[in-house]
Amino acid sequence: MVIGGGGEGKRKGFIRLAMQAGADVIPVFAFGQSQTYKWLRPGPPFVSDAFVKALSRRIGMAPLLLLGRWGTPIPHPARLTVAVGAPMSLPRHDSPPEELVQQHLDRYIAELSALFERHKAAAGYKDLELRIL
Known part of the structure; x- marks a missing residue:
């Protein structure tokens, strides 16, 4: 699974x-992944911000049009640096309680943030800030 996008901190x-x-x-x-596609977000003057926000809430993501090479789904060439952390073992639980799930999500976010900070300078993004929404 690849986690990301708006609201990932709640998923x-x-x-x-x-x-x-x-x-x-x-x-x-993956550092540089935002360079692989151009994107268009609907908004004024064609569509109101209120409509875009309502649609975002309804579909659970920002409505975006992603454009790759020549306007196709083929990504633009970009230098990607992929940082991989250590596997995190989670306890097996058929029906994990919400507070246990949240505890391990918080741990995952902390590990991901530390991984980002350790590798951002070497990847060429020393001034980049990670924001998990």
Whole structure:
């Protein structure tokens, strides 16, 4: 699974699934991935911000049009640096309580943030700030 996008700090399903399956989760961050596509976000003057926000809430993500090479889904060439953290073992639990899921999500976010900070300068992004929404 690849976690990301708006609201990732609230998405706990991957932690719950990993716990139910007895699987590890591995923090991974790809530096440069935002260079692979251009994007267009609908908004004024064509559509109101209120409409865009309502649609975002309804579909659970920001409505974006991603454009790759020649306007296709093929990504633009970009230098990617992928940082891979250590596997995080999670306890197996068929029906994990919400507070346990949140505890392991917080741990995952802390590991991902530390991974980002350790590798951002070497990847060419020393001034980049990670924001998990």
